[in-house]
Amino acid sequence: MKKNEKIRMENICFSYKDQKILENITVSFPENSIVAVTGPSGTGKSTFLSLFNRLWETLGEGRLHGKMFVRFGGRMVDIYGDGFSAAELRRRVGMVFQAPNPLPMSIYKNIIFPLKLAGQRNNGEMVEKVEEMLMKVHLFDEVKDRLHSDARILSGGQQQRLCIARTLMLDPEILLLDEPTSSLDKNGSTRIEDLLLELRSERTLLLVSHYKDQISRLADKTYELAGKCLMRIS
Amino acid sequence: MMRKSYERFIVLFSWGSFLFLSAILLFIFIYLVMRGGGTIGSRLVFGDVSPLDALLLRQRVFDGLLPAIVGTFVLVVLAVGIALPVGLAAGIYMAEYASGWIKKILSALFDVLAGLPSIVIGLAGFSLTLFLHKILPNRIGPCLLISALALSFLIMPYVVRSTQMALESIPLALRHTAPAMGATRLQNILYVLLPNCLPDILGGAILAIGRAAEDTAVIMLTGVVASAGLPRSLFEQFEALPFYIYYISSQYANPEELQMGFGAALLLLVLCGILFVFAFLMEQLIQRRMLR
Numbered sequence: 001m002k003k004n005e006k007i008r009m010e011n012i013c014f015s016y017k018d019q020k021i022l023e024n025i026t027v028s029f030p031e032n033s034i035v036a037v038t039g040p041s042g043t044g045k046s047t048f049l050s051l052f053n054r055l056w057e058t059l060g061e062g063r064l065h066g067k068m069f070v071r072f073g074g075r076m077v078d079i080y081g082d083g084f085s086a087a088e089l090r091r092r093v094g095m096v097f098q099a100p101n102p103l104p105m106s107i108y109k110n111i112i113f114p115l116k117l118a119g120q121r122n123n124g125e126m127v128e129k130v131e132e133m134l135m136k137v138h139l140f141d142e143v144k145d146r147l148h149s150d151a152r153i154l155s156g157g158q159q160q161r162l163c164i165a166r167t168l169m170l171d172p173e174i175l176l177l178d179e180p181t182s183s184l185d186k187n188g189s190t191r192i193e194d195l196l197l198e199l200r201s202e203r204t205l206l207l208v209s210h211y212k213d214q215i216s217r218l219a220d221k222t223y224e225l226a227g228k229c230l231m232r233i234s
Numbered sequence: 235m236m237r238k239s240y241e242r243f244i245v246l247f248s249w250g251s252f253l254f255l256s257a258i259l260l261f262i263f264i265y266l267v268m269r270g271g272g273t274i275g276s277r278l279v280f281g282d283v284s285p286l287d288a289l290l291l292r293q294r295v296f297d298g299l300l301p302a303i304v305g306t307f308v309l310v311v312l313a314v315g316i317a318l319p320v321g322l323a324a325g326i327y328m329a330e331y332a333s334g335w336i337k338k339i340l341s342a343l344f345d346v347l348a349g350l351p352s353i354v355i356g357l358a359g360f361s362l363t364l365f366l367h368k369i370l371p372n373r374i375g376p377c378l379l380i381s382a383l384a385l386s387f388l389i390m391p392y393v394v395r396s397t398q399m400a401l402e403s404i405p406l407a408l409r410h411t412a413p414a415m416g417a418t419r420l421q422n423i424l425y426v427l428l429p430n431c432l433p434d435i436l437g438g439a440i441l442a443i444g445r446a447a448e449d450t451a452v453i454m455l456t457g458v459v460a461s462a463g464l465p466r467s468l469f470e471q472f473e474a475l476p477f478y479i480y481y482i483s484s485q486y487a488n489p490e491e492l493q494m495g496f497g498a499a500l501l502l503l504v505l506c507g508i509l510f511v512f513a514f515l516m517e518q519l520i521q522r523r524m525l526r
Contacts, residue, residue, distance in 0.1 A: 058413050060333075091416040101411045104430050105524050113425070114415040170415070 005071065006031035006174065006204040007052070012066035014044075014051065016059075021047055023228040024066075029221070031071065034196065034205045036219035038212070038233075043225045045208045046098075049176045052206065053093040054079065054086040070174065091118060094172035098179045100159030102151035107143050110151045110162060114170045133165040137195055157188025164195065175199065177207045181214065193218060266503070270496025278497045279303065294463050299498055301464045305378070305472035306447060306505060308465055312382035313446040317390045318439060324390070325397025325435075330423060348391035356455035359384030363456060376457040379468040384452045389442035396438025400431030429524055436517045443509045447502060450476045475502040 007029040014022040021044040029035045037045055050056040051068065069076040072092060079089050091114070102110050111130045112122060120126065130147075134140035139161045143154070151162060160180060167175065177196070181189035196205060196218055209215055215222055224233045280288045281298030288295045295301060324344075332340055359380055366374045374380075404427055412422040428435075450458075458477045465472040475498050482495040 053414060055410060055414055058410065087416040087418060089416075090414055095414040097407050097410070097414075099407055101407050103408075103411060103426055104521075109524070113412075117412065117415055117417045117421055117425075167415070 004030045004032075005076075006033075007071075007206075008069045008076065009051075010067040010069075012051065012064070012068065014047065014056075014062065014064050016047065016056070016062045020228055022051075022225075022230075025230045027223070027230055029204060029206070031204050032201060033220040034200050034207055034218050036207045036209055036215040036222045037225055037230070038209060038215060038222065039225035041210075044228075045225050046178050048225060048230075049095070049178050049206060049208055052079075052174065052176055053090045053095055055090070055095065057086060072173065091170045092172055093174040093176060094167035094170065095176040096160070096164055096167055096178065096180045099183045100156055100163050102154070102159050102162055105151065106148045107151045107154070107162060108147040111166050111169060114166060118170065129169065133168050136168060136198075137161040137165040138191065139165060155188070157184050157191060160184060160188065160192060161195070164192070168199075173203060175203050175205045177205060177209075179208055179210065182210070189214070263503075266496055266500050270493060270498070270500045273493050273497030274500060278494060278501070291464070296461070299475065299478065299494075299501060301462065302473040302475045302478045302498070303501060303505065305458070305462075305465050306475045306502065309378060309382055309385065309453065309472065309474055310443060310446045310505075310509060312378070312468075313385035313389060314439065314442055316382060316386035317393055317442055317446075320386070321390045321393025321438075321442075322397050322435065325394045326401065326423060326428075328394065328398040329401035330419070330427075344391050344394050347387070348395065350388075352388055352449050352451040353455075355384055355388050356452040358387075359452060359456035374469060376455075376471060377469045378457055378465050378472045381453045381457040381472070382468075384456050385446050385449060388449060388452055389445050392441045392445065393435075393438045396441070397431075397435050400434030400438075401427055403434075404430060429520070432517055432520060436513055439513055440510050443513065444506055447506050447509070448476055450480050453477060454480075475499075475505070 005028045009025050009027050012022055012025040013020070037048060039045055047056060047062075051064065052070075056062045056064075064080065068079050070079050070093070071077070077084060103113060105113070108130060111133060112126055115126060115129075116122075131140060134143065139158060142158060143162075151159065154162060160183075164180075180196075181192050184192065193214065196207070199205060200220075207215075207218065222233050223230050276285050277298070279285075279298050279300050281295050281300075283293045283295050283298065287293040288298070288300055328337065328340060328344075360376070362384075363374070363376050363380050366380075408426065408430065409422070412426045413419075417425070453474055454477060457471050458474045459471045460473070460478070460481050462471045462473050479495050479498050479502070482491055482498070486492040486495065
């Protein structure tokens, strides 16, 4: 086991509706880094990401073989092992989706939503944390006067930064990013990329992206998913 | 060229259908107003009794429609009150929990229930009344509660189907948002999925209100009568506007009585309108509370 190893996959095979998607993948990813996964459309990149937070389980009909370990609190934990619930895992492994997905509620309520799910009550500390996260994603100045407005009125780029702030509320150690800039214009993409580079210093980021120039700007390691296998390309 | 004229035909046909339906609706409404508008007034609702005395229950209204208006209102609220929570829960089960052959069988059952003629449901309600009368003699007979129960079965498929379809049409990205933050299945349903499809569920509720307010066959066999006065309990017979309209239009003795039937139809439309507005305001209130 390497000292700075954050994630380790051992002989992972995954199939969905009896169709093999991933075959015999063994790989490890270091902590505090950006690992990019690229590849042609339809090869299972999003499915690959969903293995890390067990989100594929919500769809049913998927089957996974092999072992997946993540370092939590200094020790490697089998995330599919007994005693580790999917809900607990998802609070520690955050996810940002391809298209911004603000919930039909206010900006403020969107950001505190993960805390509400975790059973925390709305209080003064929460207000401070909301401000902190909005500042972290450079959105505070743009929305500070309309925190109680519908989040869906924000622009695409603002919505995606809001979604990142919401994901960061639970302070996840790993961030899964499924083509987070694909629905944004160049300006919006640049702001998200700058933010991801800032976040790298304290988290492990797994980024699925189609854009080679984006990968070259951001990634410490790049893999390609093709033919059900994962290959290191840089 | 051929394709262009085909597209133009489709657009024209759509517009034509829309205008045709709107014209029919307008015609019905104008005809009702012309025939029954003259009867609208306190005499139609309260008869010879003063409105204050009638509303304070000091005097019973015999020749006005107040008992039928109150009876219809209570009947619809009760029927929707029973059908909405049960239908909502069944719709959630169908969309979120049921799968495989169980889902197929239940879907077929709800489709059969939706297609049942209301007279059959009325007959089932009547059989229930007979059964209850047998085990509780002299204590229960055709009444408001059994009518509401039977009506709720008539409208429940609308609520089930609208809830199920609304939940199933939620995009996968939104469906995954809360679980990706650690939400349980129930938390996802309560906090994200249901609030998101509230307008569609409300659409089903409005259809249900309309259907419950207009049906005559079900209530005719389960508790409505021509003259019962204001409903004093759920276990008594009652009057209702749709039955009054049916009764007066088939048994009228003079043109004035028939005109009162048209007046009653207008009142029924107004009552439905009030209930639709109430349902709409409820949706607005819930959405505003979610934003705050």
